[in-house]
Amino acid sequence: MTALSNAQAALIAQLRQICGLANVLTHEDTIADLSPWEQDWRKRVHGRALAVVRPGDTAQVAAVVKACAATGTSIVPQGGNTGLVVGGVPDGSGTQIVLSMTRMNAVRAVDPANLTITVEAGCVLQNLQAAAENAGFLFPLSLGAEGSCTIGGNLGTNAGGTQVVRYGNTRELCLGLEVVTAQGEVWHGLSGLRKDNTGYDLRNLMIGSEGTLGIITAATMKLYPQPAAQLTAWAAVPSMESAVQLLGLAHQRLGPGLTGFEVMGQFALSLVDKHYPQLRVPLWKDTPWCVLLENSDSESESHARNQFETLLESAMDSGCVTDAVVAETLTQAKGLWHIRESITLAQATEGLNIKHDISIPVSRIPAFVAETDALLAREVPGVRMVDFGHLGDGNLHYNVQAPEGVDGKAFLRGNEDKVNTLVFDQVKRFGGSISAEHGVGEQKVNKLPLYKDPTALAMMRAVKKALDPQNLLNPGRVLPLP
Amino acid sequence: MTALSNAQAALIAQLRQICGLANVLTHEDTIADLSPWEQDWRKRVHGRALAVVRPGDTAQVAAVVKACAATGTSIVPQGGNTGLVVGGVPDGSGTQIVLSMTRMNAVRAVDPANLTITVEAGCVLQNLQAAAENAGFLFPLSLGAEGSCTIGGNLGTNAGGTQVVRYGNTRELCLGLEVVTAQGEVWHGLSGLRKDNTGYDLRNLMIGSEGTLGIITAATMKLYPQPAAQLTAWAAVPSMESAVQLLGLAHQRLGPGLTGFEVMGQFALSLVDKHYPQLRVPLWKDTPWCVLLENSDSESESHARNQFETLLESAMDSGCVTDAVVAETLTQAKGLWHIRESITLAQATEGLNIKHDISIPVSRIPAFVAETDALLAREVPGVRMVDFGHLGDGNLHYNVQAPEGVDGKAFLRGNEDKVNTLVFDQVKRFGGSISAEHGVGEQKVNKLPLYKDPTALAMMRAVKKALDPQNLLNPGRVLPLP
Numbered sequence: 024m025t026a027l028s029n030a031q032a033a034l035i036a037q038l039r040q041i042c043g044l045a046n047v048l049t050h051e052d053t054i055a056d057l058s059p060w061e062q063d064w065r066k067r068v069h070g071r072a073l074a075v076v077r078p079g080d081t082a083q084v085a086a087v088v089k090a091c092a093a094t095g096t097s098i099v100p101q102g103g104n105t106g107l108v109v110g111g112v113p114d115g116s117g118t119q120i121v122l123s124m125t126r127m128n129a130v131r132a133v134d135p136a137n138l139t140i141t142v143e144a145g146c147v148l149q150n151l152q153a154a155a156e157n158a159g160f161l162f163p164l165s166l167g168a169e170g171s172c173t174i175g176g177n178l179g180t181n182a183g184g185t186q187v188v189r190y191g192n193t194r195e196l197c198l199g200l201e202v203v204t205a206q207g208e209v210w211h212g213l214s215g216l217r218k219d220n221t222g223y224d225l226r227n228l229m230i231g232s233e234g235t236l237g238i239i240t241a242a243t244m245k246l247y248p249q250p251a252a253q254l255t256a257w258a259a260v261p262s263m264e265s266a267v268q269l270l271g272l273a274h275q276r277l278g279p280g281l282t283g284f285e286v287m288g289q290f291a292l293s294l295v296d297k298h299y300p301q302l303r304v305p306l307w308k309d310t311p312w313c314v315l316l317e318n319s320d321s322e323s324e325s326h327a328r329n330q331f332e333t334l335l336e337s338a339m340d341s342g343c344v345t346d347a348v349v350a351e352t353l354t355q356a357k358g359l360w361h362i363r364e365s366i367t368l369a370q371a372t373e374g375l376n377i378k379h380d381i382s383i384p385v386s387r388i389p390a391f392v393a394e395t396d397a398l399l400a401r402e403v404p405g406v407r408m409v410d411f412g413h414l415g416d417g418n419l420h421y422n423v424q425a426p427e428g429v430d431g432k433a434f435l436r437g438n439e440d441k442v443n444t445l446v447f448d449q450v451k452r453f454g455g456s457i458s459a460e461h462g463v464g465e466q467k468v469n470k471l472p473l474y475k476d477p478t479a480l481a482m483m484r485a486v487k488k489a490l491d492p493q494n495l496l497n498p499g500r501v502l503p504l505p
Numbered sequence: 506m507t508a509l510s511n512a513q514a515a516l517i518a519q520l521r522q523i524c525g526l527a528n529v530l531t532h533e534d535t536i537a538d539l540s541p542w543e544q545d546w547r548k549r550v551h552g553r554a555l556a557v558v559r560p561g562d563t564a565q566v567a568a569v570v571k572a573c574a575a576t577g578t579s580i581v582p583q584g585g586n587t588g589l590v591v592g593g594v595p596d597g598s599g600t601q602i603v604l605s606m607t608r609m610n611a612v613r614a615v616d617p618a619n620l621t622i623t624v625e626a627g628c629v630l631q632n633l634q635a636a637a638e639n640a641g642f643l644f645p646l647s648l649g650a651e652g653s654c655t656i657g658g659n660l661g662t663n664a665g666g667t668q669v670v671r672y673g674n675t676r677e678l679c680l681g682l683e684v685v686t687a688q689g690e691v692w693h694g695l696s697g698l699r700k701d702n703t704g705y706d707l708r709n710l711m712i713g714s715e716g717t718l719g720i721i722t723a724a725t726m727k728l729y730p731q732p733a734a735q736l737t738a739w740a741a742v743p744s745m746e747s748a749v750q751l752l753g754l755a756h757q758r759l760g761p762g763l764t765g766f767e768v769m770g771q772f773a774l775s776l777v778d779k780h781y782p783q784l785r786v787p788l789w790k791d792t793p794w795c796v797l798l799e800n801s802d803s804e805s806e807s808h809a810r811n812q813f814e815t816l817l818e819s820a821m822d823s824g825c826v827t828d829a830v831v832a833e834t835l836t837q838a839k840g841l842w843h844i845r846e847s848i849t850l851a852q853a854t855e856g857l858n859i860k861h862d863i864s865i866p867v868s869r870i871p872a873f874v875a876e877t878d879a880l881l882a883r884e885v886p887g888v889r890m891v892d893f894g895h896l897g898d899g900n901l902h903y904n905v906q907a908p909e910g911v912d913g914k915a916f917l918r919g920n921e922d923k924v925n926t927l928v929f930d931q932v933k934r935f936g937g938s939i940s941a942e943h944g945v946g947e948q949k950v951n952k953l954p955l956y957k958d959p960t961a962l963a964m965m966r967a968v969k970k971a972l973d974p975q976n977l978l979n980p981g982r983v984l985p986l987p
Contacts, residue, residue, distance in 0.1 A: 136749050136868035137899070138756065181702050192700060195677065210960040215866040217898040218674060219938035220663050220713055221945060221957055222983055223965045227709035231702055248757045267618050274620065275730045278803025279761035321760025322812070330804070384697040386618035416699040417619070456701035463703060475703055478692040482972060483705045489971035490964060501704055 027051060031073060031118075034094050038076050038120070041086045046077040046126070050117075060121045063112045064105045064168075068465070070113035072099075075121045081201060081209055081240045084122070088238065088495075089207030091120060097495045098122050100234035102145065102176025105168035107380075108464030110180065110233045110500050124175050127240060133158045138246045139198060139215040144175025144239050151244070160246035163190040163282075167364060175239050181231035183460030185360075188415030189282040189319070190247070192460070194230045199243035202229055205236075205491035213243050228486070233462055234497040236490045252324035253282070254331055255317050255356035258338070258347040259310035263389040265343035266314055266414055270385065272343070273316060276334040280327070283317030284415030285363050290424075291409045294369035295362055302362050306346050314344075314414070315363050363411070370409045370424060375431030377423040377442045381450050382459035385417045392419075395449045399423065402445060403438055418459040421446065447474055463501045472503075509533060513555060513600075516576050520558050520602070523568045528559040528608070532599075542603045545594045546587045546650075550947070552595035554581075557603045563683060563691055563722045566604070570720065570977075571689035573602060579977045580604050582716035584658025585629065587650035589862075590946030592662065592715045592982050606657050609722060612636045621680060621697040623725045626657025633726070642728035645672040645764075649846060657721050663713035665942030667842075670897030671764040671801070672729070674942070676712045681725035684711055687718075687973035695725050710968070715944055716979040718972045734806035735764070736813055737799050737838035740820070740829040741792035745871040747825035748796055748896055752867065754825070755798060758816040762809070765799030766897030767845050772906075773891045776851040777844055784844050788828050796826075796896070797845050845893070852891045852906060857913030859905040859924050863932050864941035867899045874901075877931045881905065884927060885920055900941040903928060929956055945983045954985075 027035070027049075039047045048055050050071075062069045073096065078084045091098050100122045101111040113119040124145040131141040135158060142151055148169040155162035164177060166184035176182070177193045178200070190196060199214030202225075212226060229237050260266045266286050273281050292307040307313055320327035331349050338344035350356035370376055383391045392410065399406050405426025412419035423442050425434035447457045447470065457474050458467055472480060480502075487494075487502055498504060509517070509531075521529045530537050532553075544551045555578070560566045573580050582604045583593040595601040609625040610632070616622070617640060624633055630651040637644035646659060648666035658664070659675045660682070672678060681696030684707075694708060711719050742748045748768050755763050774789040789795055802809035813831050820826035832838035852858055865873045874892065881888050887908025894901035905924050907916035929939045929952065939956050940949055954962060962984075969976075969984055980986060 134866060134868050136753055137866040139866070181706075183700055183702075187700065191677075194706070195673075204960060204964065208960045208963070210964065211958050212961060214938075215868075215899075215936065216864045216938050216941075218665055218669065218864045218895075218900045218941040220665075220940045220942055221938055221949075221953060222713075222961065223718070223968055224663075224676070224706075224709040224713055225961055225964055225968075227706040228968075230706065232705055236705070248760060250760070271618055276803065278730060278732070280803070321758065321762070382698045382700045384616060384619040384621070386616050386697075413700075417697075418700045454697065456696075456698050456703055458703045459698075459700040460702055467703070471703060476693050478686060478690045479694060479704065479707055481690070482686065482692065482707055485971040486705055486707075486710075486968060489967040 030094055034090060034096060035074055037090045038074060038087060041090065042076055042078050042083050046079065048075040049073070060101060060104065060123060061112055063109045065107060068109050068112055070115050071117040072113040072121045073118050075123055077123045077126045079126050081203065084203045084238055084240050085207045085209050087122065088203050088205065092205065092207055092493060092495055095493065096120060097498050099497050100124065100179065100238050102173030102179065103147065103168065103171040105172040106176065106180060106464060107461045108466040110462055110464030110497070111176070114499065122238065124173060130154045131241065134215060137215045139243050140246055141213055141241060141243045142174055143241045145173050148172050148174055148177060155246055159249065161249045162244060163247055164193055164196055174242060174244070178230050178239050178242055179232065179234050180462040183413065183416065183418065185285070185413065186282050187413060188284050189279055194227060196245050197226065197230060197242055198245060200226050200229055200239055201241040202237040202239055205493065205496050213241060215243050233464060233501050235487060235501045236496065238496070248321065250319035251322055252320045252327045253317060254324070254327045255315065255350045255359050256331055256335060256347055257305050257359050258314045258316065258335065258344045259306040260312050260314055260343060261310065261345055263312060263392050266312055267385060267389060268343040269314060269338050270415060272338055273334060277318050277330060280318045280320055280330065281316070281415070282319040283315065285315040286412060286414040287313050287315070287363060287366065288408060288410035290407055291366045291370070291411045294373050294409065295365050298369045298372045299365055302358070302365060304362050305348055310345060315359055366409065366411050370422060374425055375435050376409060376425065377435060377439050379421040379446050380459050380461045381419055381421055381446070381455055381457060382417045383419065383450065383453050383455035385414065387453050388414065388417060388419065391449065391453045395446060398445060398449065399442065403442060465500055468500060468503050512576055516572060516578060517556055519572045520556060520569060523572065524558055524560050524565050528561065530557040531555070542583060542586065542605060543594055545591050547589060550591050550594055552597050553599040554595040554603045555600050557605055559605045559608045561608050563685065566685045566720055566722050567689045567691050569604065570685050570687065574687065574689055574975060574977055577975065578602060579980050581979050582606065582661065582720050584627065584655030584661065585650065585653040587654040588658065588662060588946060589943045590948040592944055592946030592979070593658070596981065604720065606655060613723065615640045616697060617641070619697045620728045621725050622728055623695055623723060624656055625723045626655060626721050628656050630654050630656060630659060637728055641731065643731045644726060645729055646675055646678055656724060656726070660712050660721050660724055661714065661716050662944040665895065665898065665900065667767070667895065668764050669895060670766050671761055676709060678727050679708065679712060679724055680727060682708050682711055682721055683723040684719040684721055687975065687978050695723060697725050715946060715983050717969060717983045718978065720978070730803065732801035733804055734802045734809045735799060736806070736809045737797065737832045737841050738813055738817060738829055739787050739841050740796045740798065740817065740826045741788040742794045742796055742825060743792065743827055745794060745874050748794055749867060749871060750825040751796060751820050752897060754820055755816060759800050759812060762800045762802055762812065763897070764801040765797065767797040768894060768896040769795050769797070769845060769848065770890060770892035772889055773848045773852070773893045776855050776891065777847050780851045780854045781847055784840070784847060786844050787830055792827060797841055848891065848893050852904060856907055857917050858891060858907065859917060859921050861903040861928050862941050862943045863901055863903055863928070863937055863939060864899045865901065865932065865935050865937035867896065869935050870896065870899060870901065873931060873935045877928060880927060880931065881924065885924060947982055950982060950985050
């Protein structure tokens with residue numbers, strides 16, 4: 024254990040004055056285990072923080088940033104620490120502070136007539152959903168980690184989830200932000216306005232910047248009327264082309280009622296069936312792909328059911344669906360979603376695998392999958408494709424499982440780089456993105472120069488230098504260290 | 506007429522090499538009248554250009570910018586020149602070039618399965634709408650100038666219009682951009698992706714930057730399924746509070762079917778009745794406010810009508826609507842919209858007036874209007890309020906007409922500054938924006954420091970300096986000259 028320098032000790036004393044003794048945790052003077060803040064969700068990296076600082080309000084965040092800026096101490100903002108790309112934990116140097124936002128978790132205001140809710144960054148997504156529901160509204164952002172992730176982290180990473188096809192990503196759900204800049208100034212940008220053309224879009228610049236341009240301390244988010252009914256269907260489709268055709272039909276027939284459109288490959292479903300037989304996966308045995316559809320209706324359940332049945336009949340007539348079921352009860356609907364959500368666990372149970380979170384224009388997905396499946400089969404014989412994802416948004420979790428009987432660890436060691444390059448090169452060729460919803464973090468920071476437009480990268484560097492000239496905020500994430 | 510310097514003459518020769526002789530117009534060597542490019546839409550400013558340059562493709566735009574950067578010549582990008590805040594015409598110095606994008610007007614691609622269309626910046630909005638319709642889709646951006654304005658201008662100013670309540674502003678309709686930077690580099694950011702978390706949101710940074718951060722040369726825009734039916738209703742409401750209540754009810758009952766919600770004050774409608782009696786304004790005589798509602802249905806006309814009738818019945822039961830009509834035919838619906846759109850002309854016929862394009866959180870609009878009406882009546886006795894706007898987005902065109910019988914010109918001379926300050930101070934007090942949809946341009950550039958958060962302004966300046974260090978792109982717009 025390295026002893027603190029005098030400057031570091033002085034900084035920690037100052038941070039304790041700002042946030043209170045109990046809210047600055049260090050390795051030196053507490054018995055606390057800092058692992059929860061130092062280790063990423065998927066336990067791939069365990070850094071070492073100079074201190075974990077837990078501010079209680081925006082003024083404290085600003086004062087912490089000013090103290091850090093004065094001493095050249097870099098800051099890693101952290102929400103629920105559920106990120107998947109190593110963007111929210113400190114490096115191993117022991118010189119960075121983790122700024123944990125979880126104490127700032129208040130719902131500041133609900134404005135029903137304006138359809139907005141204002142919350143602090145550390146508010147857990149599930150609590151935000153509940154606050155919306157208690158006020159009689161829907162906050163539509165929904166994702167696996169919703170019980171732990173915070174809205175600040177969702178904003179920082181522009182999180183996606185399962186209802187993007189209708190409501191967009193976190194970006195589209197935000198109207199205003201309160202942000203502490205790298206200089207420790209507060210931007211009071213909490214706005215409930217749906218129209219404001221008074222200058223550059225700093226809000227969207229901050230959203231998705233993974234804490235590298237400013238620290239989001241609060242946000243005003245959109246609310247929606249709760250749907251009168253939400254129905255779920257499960258359809259077998261004979262090909263990915265048919266899945267895309269069904270999506271077009273669903274857009275046409277359901278309009279904005281279409282709130283979910285997930286695709287799942289046969290092997291992915293076979294893993295669920297193998298490891299969770301009690302879930303009773305429907306229709307998967309005789310079809311290469313299944314689709315999960317959700318229809319949210321502002322009218323009534325019978326209306327929604329009618330619409331769904333008309334859609335599925337016409338899809339079967341046109342041959343893009345071979346068989347389908349519509350959930351009869353909420354329990355059945357939840358069961359169908361549970362199958363979809365169990366794919367990740369089922370493939371983990373099956374063994375380690377190489378994960379991708381990619382997006383492709385929807386129209387090109389069938390060709391992408393056919394070509395890339397064939398390419399991988401050729402280059403890495405025996406691999407098994409765990410393909411599933413949010414087809415409505417063009418977002419695939421295109422995961423590569425070791426060949427049957429091959430040890431996952433050995434497979435990853437020998438093939439991960441090769442498989443990543445094969446897949447990402449294909450993604451680029453098809454006009455896609457190598458990170459659809461998880462972000463860049465540390466994990467993909469060195470991939471960006473290979474796959475991102477160089478002019479865009481140059482602009483990103485210029486913006487980062489302009490807003491954070493000392494490179495204090497989450498350095499080495501999104502953009503490589505200079 | 507001042508003679509060109511040698512450097513200017515050399516630049517013009519170079520621009521002619523790049524774009525072709527016929528596509529660089531100057532005062533010196535053509536008999537062309539450059540007024541259409543030098544004078545703003547509302548004819549308040551007539552600048553003088555060094556040259557009007559009309560590039561034919563993106564490579565030409567990049568070469569023009571490089572030539573201008575090398576000589577320190579500033580560039581004013583221009584689309585259809587229909588902007589309302591003097592953002593697209595040159596200053597009076599005769600040293601700036603106008604970069605007119607209207608020759609780059611191609612529809613590059615339609616991708617039905619991806620629900621996208623890719624067009625060049627100079628494509629006229631109406632032509633873009635038509636291209637979408639021909640492919641069987643809806644491009645929902647719609648505004649008064651759609652026959653002349655270009656999508657590049659719509660993006661540069663983040664234009665709003667009449668369907669924002671459902672589809673958002675131009676920003677929300679865009680998925681990707683091609684942009685020429687201030688250094689003359691091309692950012693190939695035309696993306697048809699709905700999810701892409703690989704770095705900072707440069708797309709939204711460019712959108713709404715009014716040509717001060719880069720030159721948009723092409724864009725990939727979202728398409729939507731065409732609604733099966735679109736119905737229009739007109740309702741008399743007893744107060745602005747009731748209008749807000751009706752909006753909440755409409756959101757609840759129609760869900761995303763609600764595509765238009767316009768409010769119109771009695772005096773505004775009386776002007777339409779006075780100057781265009783043939784339009785037969787309904788229901789206005791006995792009510793302070795009328796509301797125009799539009800319901801777009803993915804199912805059928807009878808379904809839409811049913812929904813509308815249920816909504817209006819329940820609104821009448823609850824007292825927030827006193828009387829209402831639903832258009833029986835498309836002609837009737839168009840007639841109702843025509844009345845709404847005639848307010849601007851009717852007030853112009855009545856005389857000069859002081860226009861505002863403001864937004865306020867919807868929940869606070871009733872109090873804002875009551876207080877500000879009273880304030881103005883006190884401070885500028887006799888003024889007549891022409892209030893109307895997109896209540897669904899919190900956007901009011903809160904216009905102030907001279908007292909009856911008072912000459913408009915004299916009224917503006919004596920009162921414009923005072924009225925602007927009174928209104929804008931109120932807007933600030935109510936958490937609103939002094940430019941909801943028209944932008945900043947030159948017209949409001951000196952107001953921004955008074956009404957915009959100072960930290961946001963500082964970040965805007967830093968971003969501008971980072972991306973356009975020579976201040977070549979539309980200098981003095983959005984941000985004041987340094």
